[in-house]
Amino acid sequence: MLQEINFDGLIGPTHNYAALSLGNIASQSNAGATSRPREAALQGLAKMRFVMSLGLPQGYLLPLDRPATGWLRSLGFTGDDDAVCAAAHAADPRLFAQACSASSMWTANAATVSPAPDTRDRRTHLSAANLARMVHRSHEHTETEAMLRRVFAHPHFAVHPALPAAFGDEGAANHMRLAPAHHLPGLEIFVYGEDGGRFPARQSRRASEAIARRHQLDPARTLFAQQSPEAIDAGAFHNDVVAVANGPLLFAHARAFADPQALRADIARLMPDAVWLEVSDAEIPLADAVSSYLFNSQLLTRPDGTHALIVPHECQTTPSVKAWLDLNIGHGPIARVHVVNVRESMRNGGGPACLRLRVAAAPHTIDPRFLLTDARADALEALIETHWPEAITPADLGHPDLWHHARAARAALHQLLGL
């Protein structure tokens, strides 16, 4: 039986604030701040443990190899790893920061996933995302694809490489699925942006259409909706900053989509039982939705069919959001709210939903090394305590100590997991 399994990104030892993402307000406004990779990784693990405590299987994906010396070599730097890093840092500090980012932690951008009940060949299709619009993320996909092929090696899955870079694709962050339950056929909704605003639109419509074709989706049960340009301008660089779907419920800000009426009508026509829960600008101004990341919460189905919302701590400290939650939770489709602290990730624009790739799968089809147990979470915590740097300042990025630290952390992690 297919179940929801969230694959969270283990937050890597080079997590830092380099202001690499134009259009991502948190990333831009924390430029140069001191990051806390150890705390970040422990916060991420605590969230995974919490979701597991709600009765869901929990998976994880590993941090990518950073500094990305292979990528730097492809850009002409030569020598051993330290020589490559030193030369790149001296020649172009921003480029070097783009090689150091731990941005693969946001696994909602690792791939788009179409579960088996929606696809013609009844396999679950995953397409690695090219993340082509942001330089620091554009080189994630090769290693991500290799990891996906390992985790989802069972013949039940079809893993596809990233699309050509001409068509920006950001993975599950711009994709939603509505279905009566995870194991039943659903409606897949691809949300794309159009350029022309003050920030780049990361997801192109052609990329979304290509993914739908590759995943063998039924065109009659596939929708393409445009992100509202004003949401992108307000900092919703991914649709999942202002909308989230789970089961038959779509929870979104009123200004998330360019034409919400049309989308709502299409959904009602194709899935009359779908529930559209919209929050108006009067209840929560768009700017508060973006700064609190209310819609970047994890929406989970509880055993009784009601929904639980896992919100970042910032929702409690944003008055309009707190008031909305106090008034609405327990009096509508969302029965419960749970608060998690993912502050280190939030400061780079990544909330609870950014940190997870949702896959509907049977746990026995997953490589067990990528599924969390309490014992493995204990072991990972101990490893992080020993090997993850406590703090990284911008100057630290150029220091060989950090590169060595990151390599040692990765080797220890691979050894722990038997990889």
Ligand code: SUG
């Ligand atoms: O791509 N931040 C990520 C945040 C991704 C959030 N994911 C989803 N919404 N699904 C991004 O903008 C910032 C890195 C820096 O500035 O150092 C960063 O990459």
